[in-house]
Amino acid sequence: MADIVVKNLSFAYAGAAQNALHNISFTAAEGTLTLLCGATGSGKSTLLRHFVKELTPHGKRTGTLRYGDTEIVQLEPLKAAQKFGLVMQNPDNQIVTDNVFSELFFGLENLGFSAAEAHRRVAETVGFFGMESYLHKAIDSLSGGQKQLVNLAAALALRPEVLILDEPTAQLDPVASADFIAALLRINRELGVTVILCEHRLEQIFAHADQVVLLDKGQIAALGTPRELAAELMREPQLNKMYPAFPAAARLFGAVGGKGECPLSVREGRAFVQAFVKSGAEIHSAIPPKPATTPPQKPSVRLKNVYFRYESKGLDILNGADFTVYPGEITCILGGNGSGKSTALGVMGGVNCPHIGKIEILEKNIKAYKGGSLYKGILAGLPQNPETLFTRETARLELEEMGGDTSETQRIAQLLEISDLLPMHPLDLSGGERQKLAFAKVLLCNAQIYLLDEPLKGLDSRYKQVFGAVLKQLKDAGKTLILATHDIEFAALNADKCCICFNGELSAPLAAKEFFAGNYFYTPAINRIARAAGFNEVLSVEELAAKLRRKEFTV
Amino acid sequence: MNSGFGLQRYHAAAAFMFFAAVIILTAVTVHPAYAAVSLIGAFFYCIILKKGAAVKFFLLFALPVIILFTLVNALSVSSGVTILFYLYNPVTLESIINGLTLGGVIAAVLLWFYAYGAVISPHRFLGLFGRVLPKTALVLTMSAGLFPRYKRRLKEVKRAQILIGKGGGGIKKGYRNLAALLSWSLCDGLETAASMRARGYGLKTRKPLTFKKMRASDIAVLSILTAFAAFLTAAFIAGAASFTFYPSLPPSADYSLFAAAVFAAFALFCLLPVILHTEEVLRWRTSLLKI
Numbered sequence: 001m002a003d004i005v006v007k008n009l010s011f012a013y014a015g016a017a018q019n020a021l022h023n024i025s026f027t028a029a030e031g032t033l034t035l036l037c038g039a040t041g042s043g044k045s046t047l048l049r050h051f052v053k054e055l056t057p058h059g060k061r062t063g064t065l066r067y068g069d070t071e072i073v074q075l076e077p078l079k080a081a082q083k084f085g086l087v088m089q090n091p092d093n094q095i096v097t098d099n100v101f102s103e104l105f106f107g108l109e110n111l112g113f114s115a116a117e118a119h120r121r122v123a124e125t126v127g128f129f130g131m132e133s134y135l136h137k138a139i140d141s142l143s144g145g146q147k148q149l150v151n152l153a154a155a156l157a158l159r160p161e162v163l164i165l166d167e168p169t170a171q172l173d174p175v176a177s178a179d180f181i182a183a184l185l186r187i188n189r190e191l192g193v194t195v196i197l198c199e200h201r202l203e204q205i206f207a208h209a210d211q212v213v214l215l216d217k218g219q220i221a222a223l224g225t226p227r228e229l230a231a232e233l234m235r236e237p238q239l240n241k242m243y244p245a246f247p248a249a250a251r252l253f254g255a256v257g258g259k260g261e262c263p264l265s266v267r268e269g270r271a272f273v274q275a276f277v278k279s280g281a282e283i284h285s286a287i288p289p290k291p292a293t294t295p296p297q298k299p300s301v302r303l304k305n306v307y308f309r310y311e312s313k314g315l316d317i318l319n320g321a322d323f324t325v326y327p328g329e330i331t332c333i334l335g336g337n338g339s340g341k342s343t344a345l346g347v348m349g350g351v352n353c354p355h356i357g358k359i360e361i362l363e364k365n366i367k368a369y370k371g372g373s374l375y376k377g378i379l380a381g382l383p384q385n386p387e388t389l390f391t392r393e394t395a396r397l398e399l400e401e402m403g404g405d406t407s408e409t410q411r412i413a414q415l416l417e418i419s420d421l422l423p424m425h426p427l428d429l430s431g432g433e434r435q436k437l438a439f440a441k442v443l444l445c446n447a448q449i450y451l452l453d454e455p456l457k458g459l460d461s462r463y464k465q466v467f468g469a470v471l472k473q474l475k476d477a478g479k480t481l482i483l484a485t486h487d488i489e490f491a492a493l494n495a496d497k498c499c500i501c502f503n504g505e506l507s508a509p510l511a512a513k514e515f516f517a518g519n520y521f522y523t524p525a526i527n528r529i530a531r532a533a534g535f536n537e538v539l540s541v542e543e544l545a546a547k548l549r550r551k552e553f554t555v
Numbered sequence: 556m557n558s559g560f561g562l563q564r565y566h567a568a569a570a571f572m573f574f575a576a577v578i579i580l581t582a583v584t585v586h587p588a589y590a591a592v593s594l595i596g597a598f599f600y601c602i603i604l605k606k607g608a609a610v611k612f613f614l615l616f617a618l619p620v621i622i623l624f625t626l627v628n629a630l631s632v633s634s635g636v637t638i639l640f641y642l643y644n645p646v647t648l649e650s651i652i653n654g655l656t657l658g659g660v661i662a663a664v665l666l667w668f669y670a671y672g673a674v675i676s677p678h679r680f681l682g683l684f685g686r687v688l689p690k691t692a693l694v695l696t697m698s699a700g701l702f703p704r705y706k707r708r709l710k711e712v713k714r715a716q717i718l719i720g721k722g723g724g725g726i727k728k729g730y731r732n733l734a735a736l737l738s739w740s741l742c743d744g745l746e747t748a749a750s751m752r753a754r755g756y757g758l759k760t761r762k763p764l765t766f767k768k769m770r771a772s773d774i775a776v777l778s779i780l781t782a783f784a785a786f787l788t789a790a791f792i793a794g795a796a797s798f799t800f801y802p803s804l805p806p807s808a809d810y811s812l813f814a815a816a817v818f819a820a821f822a823l824f825c826l827l828p829v830i831l832h833t834e835e836v837l838r839w840r841t842s843l844l845k846i
Contacts, residue, residue, distance in 0.1 A: 054752040081755030093746035097693075098700030099678070107754035109764050118764045140703040151750075158754065351714040372723060381718030387739035388708070388715035391731050402719070427742040445719055 001161050002068030004028040004051065004194065009063035011046065016059070020046045022218045024063070028196055028211070033188045035205060035226075036198040038215035039241040040432055040460050044198040047215065051164045051196060053080035067162070082111060085155030085193075089167045089431060089458075091147035100135050100142070100150050107158045125157045129183060143337050145176025152183060156193075163187065165197035169204075170431065170458050173337050173486040181205050200460045202245045203489075203525055206230075207264035214242060230254075231262035244461035248526040248541055255545035266525050270532035276548050277533045298363055300449055300480040301325045301348050303506070306357030308347055317343045318354065319504030325497075327448070330471055330481045331509050332491035334522070335501035341484035342384060344501060345451045348482065349381045350374055361449065380445035382452040386438030390426040395437050398426055402444035412440050415470060417463070431458035439467075449480040456487045468494040492516055492524040492539040513537045559674070560839070561832035563604075566773035567679040569780060574671045576784035577825060581663050584791060586798040587652060589821060590659035596825030597666035603832055604673040617665050621658035628654025634801040653800040670828070685763035692763055701740075709736050776831075783824045790817040 004027065011021040021043050028034040038044045049055045050065055053075050065072050072080070088094055097103045104125060108118040126135055129149055134142060142150070148168060155163060165184070169177035181204050188195045199205055206212070212229045214222040221240075222229055230247070233240045234254025243251070249269030253262045256276070263272040301323070308318040317340045325331050333341050346352035347359060350366050359366040361379060369378070383389065392398045395418065399409045413419045416436050421429060426437055435458050442450065456464055464487075471481055471494060484501075485491060491498055497509035498516070516523045517537040530538035538544045562570040581593040598617075601609035628650055630642065635649025675683075677699060685692035712732045716722045721731065751757075769777075790796070795817040 052753055055749055077758050078755065081753065081758060084753070086750065086753040088746060088750065090743070090746060092704065093743040094750035095700065096747060096751055097696045102678075102696055105764050106751075106756075109761050110751075110755040110758065112759055112762050113764070115764050138703070139700055140707070154754065346714065349714075349718050351717055372717075372720065375717065375720035375722070379718075380720065381715070383711065383715035383718065385708075385711060385715075385739075387742075388712040388735055389719060390738065391735045427738055442719055451718070 013059040031192040032210040033195040035209035042215040043218040085160035162194045251541040269529035302360040304358045308354040329496040331497045332495040379449045380447035384453040386434040396422040560835040567683045569777045592822040593663040617662035624658030625654035636803045
């Protein structure tokens, strides 16, 4: 075990004019957890890859990167593979074999361990993660969260001294990512493994880091303990691109100009709010305004008593779903993995054909749209995996094949901030960029109804705001937007209506405020903080800060 | 983890040895009695292993094979002296029995393969041969993971393309879907490679480890099976199981004590999986009663 010391590290990719990393220095002490954060393109992934000898990027490099006394690139290869474990973003792609058991043995087999030693290591790893129940399952039958835990366990079976993680929870739903982070924290706390990870979702992990390194344009913009860093950065939110990703409690602290210790978790945030609300002061919680009764409209999508299953002998995935959506609204379908969200979108899009029930699109039975006429200007969908839409050599060709005129293509590219990416091959783009390109393709369908399946996967917090603004424009133009998403925070800020998909049934869409005010833990962090002062309907940091500043809570 | 009995529980080498021997021995002998016992042994073993599914397999594949061979042989071969009736050509009893035997042999081999599938999973197979062919074993286990994934993805691509108005049938659309799947999957391969290298792949010779230890009971069963197989092979080479259908039945077969012993050994060999399995199931049941 040893410290990792980065000193004056600069790096430029072969052939690139600009440095991707510039003069980076920090120390990740043995047994600590270092969180690297930064907006997309800040160089955090490039930095992270320098820690794994086998993946060190090619290019021009100055400065040093040592593990103990040795430069990481000069580590003996077998030692490097054993001491440094790696987990990356996509759970599927890192898995080599077809079942959990062999996957855990994979690294041990590569390094030539004896059978007895390997069995013991796998046994204790399985025990540590409690994965006995799916040890003999085929990889293909596991959920994304389970697959990512398998990746973590496979790395841990080699007993690494350092774990390097590149946005390991970006593709996971909130519950799975909380489980993953809990496992990671246990490894750090109970086994003393040094952890270096980068993430854009900071709400869960931020408070647990020993050290946070904030990168911007390849340089260190700030470095310190989470509390120091949050307190410092929250004073000037406009200077910090990562601001929206910070924990809700810290943003609230900044927004009301808090003094003293910056709260980081929901618990601390609640204590902070309660201290703000002076003792004895009576809270008069604003009565949630009655949602304005919308003028009677014609529904754009309607499901009536829909039953659907994938296999004739399988279970019904949709179980008598009833659902009505109107134009000019953003509707979010929330719910866990496997609750039927994607299936419901497939049914609305006509690619899943229900065995019972009726679907109406613009008040016409979906079956009456013959010969693909449904997909010509009426309905378009964004799939869960953006890669399913890419068939061309460049992003530009991808957009042009949608048949819009050049000015429209350019407008959409600008709107979604992908103009710079157009000359690139779609699959050379990062996960978030692929998502943007796929969304651009879908928008070029110029439809009335958009079905978006997990559209926020891999997007950073700043871009989520851009995305929210684009959705608003579309809704104002009278389009119908239906999102299936795990992202509670996004839904709280942007949805008009929310509903929950559970056990194959869709709840009736409620106005977002009403929906979240009625939930207890399935609500954004800021709402759980605001409840401490009785503001059950608050859904954004700004809203709560305004209330606290106006002292709305005193009589 | 093992939930099976008999050959499912013993070391894969024992099961593999048995199936290799029984399939080859069945296939090289065209003798009505041998075909019959092999068919019976295979049929009952399949039923024990797969229950109703085995009956379905028998009715859909094995039985039609028997009928087909019998019909074809009866109608096309007119050798033999016992003419039963005429259908363009004379149809003889010898030719029917010959067809029935051929069909029985093929059906028995099919059923043995069916049982093989239930007893030796791809993983047990790899565990057995992984050490001899480490690279092949890795490629096989990787492909086993990729096939279901690609299948699922192709479906996903089709649906996604429909939803942006680029769906539908036709070769051109099919090609588009395949192109999307291929470039997506190739790109993923890069990340898989990175993950493999980070876990030390290619640094030294890979040593597959997921094999099972041979226990004393495995060695005992394997020795018994090998002894049977060796004896039967020698006896078959010596012609103990030869049979002639033409020109006439009753056959000019060997009715010596030796021939009877060989037949008994073969019958016992074919029934061995059923016996091992049932014996263990019974032992398990009695162990429950003792509690």
